[in-house]
Amino acid sequence: MIIRIRSKDGNFRFDLPATALASDLARKILETTKDADPNSIMVSERPRGGEIKILTLADRSLQSLNLKYVTLERMTDRHGDLVFVSYSSAPTPSSHISNGSTTEKPIPSESTRSGDNVQEDAVDTFYRKQDGKIPRSQDTRFCKHGTNAMCDYCMPLEPYDTNYHSKHNIKHLSFHSYLKKLTSSSAASSSPVSLFPLSKLSYKVKTPCPTGGHAPWPASICTACQPSAITLQPQTFRMVDHLEFADRDIIDRFLHAWRRTATQRFGWLIGRYEPYEEVPMGIKAVVEAIYEPPQEGELDGLSLGLPWEGEQRIQNLASKASTPLMLVGQIFTDLTPDEDDKTKLVYKRHQDSFFLSSLETIFAANEQLHRPTPCRWSNVGHFSSRFVTAVLSGTEEGGVDVQAYQVSEQACAMVEADMIEASVEPGIVRVKEEDRNVSSARYVPDVFFRYKNEYGIEVKKSAKPCFPVEYLIVNVTHGFPKNPAPLFRSISFPIENRPGLENQDIQAVFQELYKRKAVEIRSSKQGMTAKDTAARLELASWLSDWHLVSFLETVDILSPDEMTILVKSVTASNLEDPTVLDALLETSGWQTLVTIAQESAAPRRPAVPAPSNVPPESNDIPPDVFDQIMDQSEGMTKTCPFCTFENPHADGDCDVCGLPLG
Numbered sequence: 001m002i003i004r005i006r007s008k009d010g011n012f013r014f015d016l017p018a019t020a021l022a023s024d025l026a027r028k029i030l031e032t033t034k035d036a037d038p039n040s041i042m043v044s045e046r047p048r049g050g051e052i053k054i055l056t057l058a059d060r061s062l063q064s065l066n067l068k069y070v071t072l073e074r075m076t077d078r079h080g081d082l083v084f085v086s087y088s089s090a091p092t093p094s095s096h097i098s099n100g101s102t103t104e105k106p107i108p109s110e111s112t113r114s115g116d117n118v119q120e121d122a123v124d125t126f127y128r129k130q131d132g133k134i135p136r137s138q139d140t141r142f143c144k145h146g147t148n149a150m151c152d153y154c155m156p157l158e159p160y161d162t163n164y165h166s167k168h169n170i171k172h173l174s175f176h177s178y179l180k181k182l183t184s185s186s187a188a189s190s191s192p193v194s195l196f197p198l199s200k201l202s203y204k205v206k207t208p209c210p211t212g213g214h215a216p217w218p219a220s221i222c223t224a225c226q227p228s229a230i231t232l233q234p235q236t237f238r239m240v241d242h243l244e245f246a247d248r249d250i251i252d253r254f255l256h257a258w259r260r261t262a263t264q265r266f267g268w269l270i271g272r273y274e275p276y277e278e279v280p281m282g283i284k285a286v287v288e289a290i291y292e293p294p295q296e297g298e299l300d301g302l303s304l305g306l307p308w309e310g311e312q313r314i315q316n317l318a319s320k321a322s323t324p325l326m327l328v329g330q331i332f333t334d335l336t337p338d339e340d341d342k343t344k345l346v347y348k349r350h351q352d353s354f355f356l357s358s359l360e361t362i363f364a365a366n367e368q369l370h371r372p373t374p375c376r377w378s379n380v381g382h383f384s385s386r387f388v389t390a391v392l393s394g395t396e397e398g399g400v401d402v403q404a405y406q407v408s409e410q411a412c413a414m415v416e417a418d419m420i421e422a423s424v425e426p427g428i429v430r431v432k433e434e435d436r437n438v439s440s441a442r443y444v445p446d447v448f449f450r451y452k453n454e455y456g457i458e459v460k461k462s463a464k465p466c467f468p469v470e471y472l473i474v475n476v477t478h479g480f481p482k483n484p485a486p487l488f489r490s491i492s493f494p495i496e497n498r499p500g501l502e503n504q505d506i507q508a509v510f511q512e513l514y515k516r517k518a519v520e521i522r523s524s525k526q527g528m529t530a531k532d533t534a535a536r537l538e539l540a541s542w543l544s545d546w547h548l549v550s551f552l553e554t555v556d557i558l559s560p561d562e563m564t565i566l567v568k569s570v571t572a573s574n575l576e577d578p579t580v581l582d583a584l585l586e587t588s589g590w591q592t593l594v595t596i597a598q599e600s601a602a603p604r605r606p607a608v609p610a611p612s613n614v615p616p617e618s619n620d621i622p623p624d625v626f627d628q629i630m631d632q633s634e635g636m637t638k639t640c641p642f643c644t645f646e647n648p649h650a651d652g653d654c655d656v657c658g659l660p661l662g
Contacts, residue, residue, distance in 0.1 A: 001062060006047075007085040009033055018063035019197070021379070025062060026054045029085055040088035047084050056210040061199075118381050120374045123273045123283055127176040128376070132159035132281040158184070159280035172474065175384075176281035178237035179377055198378040201409045203227045203417040205443045218441040227417070229446040232463060232471040235408040239373060239386045242276045242284035243329070243404040243478040246486035253491050254290050255392065255400065258333050260501055263297030266304055268311075269329035270318050270546070273386060285328040285388050288321075288487045289546035294497045302332070317553060320567040321487060329388030330367060335400065344398025349391065356389065356405055357426035358469045364389040365407045365415040365472075384409055388476055404476040411472035418442050423466060431464045487571040489541045493548035504551045507600065512542065514601035519594040523582045533578050540581055544570040557596070558589035566590075 003014045003025060014028050026041055042051035120128075133156035142153040157164050159177040164170075173181065182197040205217040209225035217225065245251055257265045267290035276282030291314055296303040311327075318325035336346040349355055356364065368385035375383035388404055395401045414420045419442070423430045435442040447463035449471055494502035513519075516539050521532070528536075543549070549570065553563050562584075569584045584590050 003062065004082045005029060005032070005085045006082065007032070007087070016062060018061065020062050022054055022057040022060045022062065029054075029087075033087065035089045036087040037089065042086045044084045044086075045082075051086060052211060056212070060210075118374050118376045120376055121273050121386075123275060124176075124375070126275060127281055130281070132176060132180055133157065134159060134161065134164055134280055161280075164280070170279055172235070172241070173237040174241050174276075174279050174282045175237055175239050176283075177279075180281070183377075196377060196379045198375060198383045200378070200380055200383065201413040203230065203413045203419060203445065205441075217443060218436040218438060221443065226443060227445045229448065230410070230414075230463075231460070232410060232447065232449040232467065234471070235410070235474050238406060238474045238476065239283070239384050240273070240285050240388055240406060240476055241279045241282040243287070243388050243390060243402070243476055244284050245287045245402075245478075245480055246271070247484045248480055249491050250287060250290060250486075251392070251402070253495065254292075254331070255333070257292075257297070257495075257498055257501060258335055261297065262337070263299060264302045264333045264335070265292065265297055266295050266302055266330070266332040267292045268308075268314070268327050269331055269388065269390065270314070270325050271328040272323060272325050273328065283386070285386065287328065288325055289318075290331060291546070291550065292495055292497050300336070313553070314550065317550060317563070317567065320564045321571040322568050322573065323487060323571065325487075327371070328386065329390060329404075330364075331390040331392065331402075333392045335392065335394060338398060341398070345394030345400060347394045347396045347398070349393045349403065350396070354427035354469060355403065355475075356391070356407075356469065356473055357422070358420075358429045359422035359426070360389070360391075361407050361411060361429070361469050361472055362415055362420065362422055364405070365412045368407060369412050369416055385412070390478070402478045404478045406474045406476055407472050408474055414472075419444050419447075427469050428466045429469050429472065430466045485573075488544050488546045489570075489575060490543075490545040490548070492542070493545045493551070495547050496550065504547070506555055509548070509552070510597035510601045513594055513597035516542065519598045521581075521585060523585050524579045525582065528578055536578055536581055537576060540570060540575050544575060557593050558587070562587045562589040 001016060001018050003016055005012050005014070005028075007029070009032050012028075012032050014025070016024060016028070026038065029041060030036055030038060039053075039055055041054045043054050044051045135156050136154050138147070139153040143151055145151055158180065160173055160181040165173070179197065205221060205227065206225040207216045209216060209220075209222060211222065211224045213224075214220040214222060254265065254267055257263070269285070269287045270289045270291055271285055271287040274284055274286055276284035293308050293310065294305060315327060318327070334349070336348065338344040338346055364387075367389075368387045371385050371387045372382035373384055373386050374381065377383070385406075388406060390402055390404045392400055392402060419432055421430050421432055431447055432442060432444060434444045444464075447467070448460050449463050449467050450458055450460050453459050494504050494508075496504060517535065518539055521536055521539060524536075543566070549563075549567055552558060552566070558566060565583050565587060569581055572580050574580060
């Protein structure tokens with residue numbers, strides 16, 4: 001769009017995209033002046049009167065200014081919009097101005113909006129250096145050139161190419177493909193908006209009003225501060241394209257609780273983000289473990305306490321792995337046995353019912369809002385979220401399968417604005433009523449959605465009082481690797497927060513360490529035999545268990561630095577290397593742990609009853625007498641070395657724990 005400005009410096013004309021921000025226009029204005037104070041720039045539709053300080057509009061697009069937030073005169077000829085500009089001169093621009101209750105934002109400079117301070121994910125750093133082109137080989141029918149040449153039939157495609165996505169049945173653009181598409185459309189304008197094409201979607205009333213001309217909502221509202229009408233549309237991109245579980249045993253262990261109790265379970269997905277080659281510039285979330293917080297499971301649901309008290313501890317612990325991990329999503333079960341055939345499950349989530357219920361969708365939106373994705377391409381430093389929601393539910397054949405989703409940016413914005421709520425019907429979302437109470441003020445703009453009627457005609461319909469939840473959901477594919485190589489090698493340790501079903505006990509840890517003779521395993525620097533190497537590998541494999549590592553942190557035997565060494569050691573890719581445990585074995589905390597295990601789990605001498613003719617007060621038995629008593633009792637009783645139970649026979653298995661007495 002063409003913008004003309006008129007100021008005391010003269011008339012100027014700029015060609016800016018409609019998506020450019022008012023701050024971009026302000027920067028252009030500054031280029032035409034010599035000593036203007038950026039905080040004093042005023043714009044108006046008239047030569048005098050109606051001035052608005054441009055700082056209050058810094059985050060607005062020019063299109064929105066033209067349509068809603070400022071009444072700029074729309075010229076009907078080819079000359080474009082005319083904006084009258086006034087400003088005050090100042091030798092040093094002010095960086096921040098507060099006027100009453102309104103705090104105005106300074107115009108962001110290129111350096112402050114460069115995004116260099118944003119700590120983006122490793123997968124974003126990788127794709128930022130890639131062009132994302134889709135290579136194509138020569139077409140034998142149409143390519144008439146040599147092997148070193150290229151034509152329209154074999155030249156690489158853009159990662160957002162519509163025909164390619166349609167041919168390969170890819171329904172959504174990956175995030176970086178979507179970003180490439182946005183930047184390619186604005187690159188020709190050489191506007192700074194090409195560096196920051198993303199902005200957070202918001203349906204909240206702007207408080208205070210940018211014009212400053214009236215009392216804030218709910219006392220008053222105008223076109224400058226009220227959100228525009230909403231038309232629900234399927235989201236064209238997704239932040240995560242694929243959910244991958246590093247090993248099938250992760251899901252199997254999670255399902256174990258439901259199999260034993262028939263009550264539903266919830267867990268947080270711990271993993272990382274990696275490139276996904278099946279989609280142009282795609283991203284996958286790789287799950288390495290599931291942490292189950294305290295919860296109350298029921299046959300048809302569960303109760304979960306939020307905010308989650310141990311989240312920060314788990315986040316910090318996961319980040320210490322050899323490949324840093326984080327919370328990448330959530331998973332829960334929704335499994336109901338078929339009444340007619342108990343070996344099968346009810347198929348309840350499908351196209352004719354629902355995929356995510358309205359309650360689950362709102363819950364997922366809240367979790368995504370709390371975990372935004374760091375983004376250099378956003379003017380606020382973050383955009384959307386990569387948090388995935390997975391459901392274990394019955395299939396049409398009666399089995400169990402994973403379904404993975406995200407909710408759209410529109411869903412998150414509506415939840416943030418407190419506009420929607422769950423319905424009794426799981427596939428329906430209710431739009432809340434407007435509320436003008438000061439304590440619970442809520443403005444609800446008009447909401448519409450489009451659908452095809454019985455005649456195949458697209459119809460626009462009001463979403464009040466309710467609309468289908470499918471308009472807010474984004475599908476994510478899922479799967480398992482062909483050659484699993486999980487970071488954590490073991491799944492034998494009991495899972496946390498399963499009282500009565502699985503109990504985490506430090507004595508069980510001590511017994512395992514004693515059984516594996518951990519106290520005798522020394523650093524490889526002291527020399528090793530083949531037997532020592534096998535023992536070290538067996539110990540390392542047993543320690544490589546997420547639930548065991550998490551539990552050991554809570555017993556406070558290992559210091560935080562020693563826990564870092566433990567996590568890095570047991571998640572190393574070369575776990576078979578004999579030296580991988582050296583750093584852990586040399587720590588004082590580990591030595592303390594194995595010493596306690598040796599003393600607490602080692603078998604003790606059996607208690608020998610005193611002869612009947614010995615007075616009660618004479619409890620000291622001379623060593624020679626004790627040896628005689630032991631010789632006489634040989635072959636009659638034997639104490640189990642693990643549970644210390646005195647068995648009436650000297651061979652065979654223990655009557656209590658079943659372990660061999662030999």
